[in-house]
Amino acid sequence: MHNGSLDKHLYGKENLLTWPVRHNIVLGLGSALLYLHEEWEKCVLHRDIKPSNIMLDALFNAKLGDFGLARLIDHNQDLQTTMAAGTKGYMAPECVLGTANPSTQSDMFSLGIVLLEITCGRRPIVPQHEQKKxxxxxxxxDLYGRNALVEAVDGRLNGDFDTDEAKCFMVVGLWCAHPEKSLRPSIKQAMSVLQFQAPLPILPPKMPVPIYAIPADPSMQLYTSSGATSSGVAAASVKSAPVLPSDSSWLLKQQGNTF
Incomplete structure (x- = not known):
């Protein structure tokens, strides 16, 4: 692909992506996932949606690539496997902790992270200050709850972006990356909002934290794609679910310890 992968433009020394190009990439990626999830005779779970797997052609049209972890399933079913797969920062929490099988909802979580990255120009884990992420x-x-979403838009754009589109992309990104899988949209629902054919969802002012079971055995292998630099654990057996902290530090800790 003439323009390489999306991550090189978001985080490398490639030319800065203008807002119209980002808008086109978002809709192109959404269209690709819509086809995979709903428009073919089988449902295709990609399981590794991330910027390095999104390729850009000469006109910066987005193409979703690297199907090394992809699986075919019947529509409206989950993949029956105990093996976690994916890349740090993009895996849905239920897959990280082994409390649910991969599904279209876990692909939607990854999509949500990528939507936020495209809009904000930041990686899935954001440095706040020394020794804190x-x-x-x-x-x-947090910015959504304070009605300050515009502050999250990539500062390198110097304000040259469509405010309504940026807010839409971020709200849909949060919706897709909702910690509770049952509250994430389908790709068809997400695309309706991204194309301004449906209103924005109303989300809680603070990031919800669901109660997940903690894996009992942290010694199993985590399978990753060739682009990931991961080794560590996936969950199989599950103990009873404890009450987790009221912020997302538990998930960051899990990812930091297991990847």
Whole structure:
């Protein structure tokens, strides 16, 4: 692909992506996932949606690539596997902790992270200050609760962006990356909002934290794609679910310890 992968433009020394180009990439990525999830005779779970797997052609049209972890399933079913797969920062929390099988909802979580990255120009884990990091989702959700979403838009754009589109992309990104899988949209619902054919969802002012079971055995292998630099654990057996902290530090800790 003439313009390489999206991550090189978001975080490398490639030319800065203008807002119209970012808008086109978002809709192109959404269209690709809509086809995979709903428009073919089988549902295709990609399981590794991230900027390095989004390729850009000569006109900066987005193409979703690297199907090394992808699986075919019947529509409206989850993948029956106990093996976690994916890349740090993009895996849905239920997959990280082994409390649910991969599904279209876990692909939607990854899509939500990428939407936030495209809009904000930041990686899934955001440095706050020395020795402290916060998830991109938590950071943007905090701004959403304070009605200050515009502050999250990539500062390198110098204000040259469509405010309504940027807010839409971030709200849909948070919706897709909702910690509770049952409250994430389908790709068709997300695309309706991204194309301004449906109103924005109303989200809680603070990032919700669901109660997940903690994996009992932290010694199993985590399978990743060739682009990931991960080793560590996936969950199989599950103990009873404890009450987790009221912020997302538990998830950051899990990711930091297991990847």
């Amino acid at each position: 916060v998830s991109l989702v938590e950071w943007v959700w």
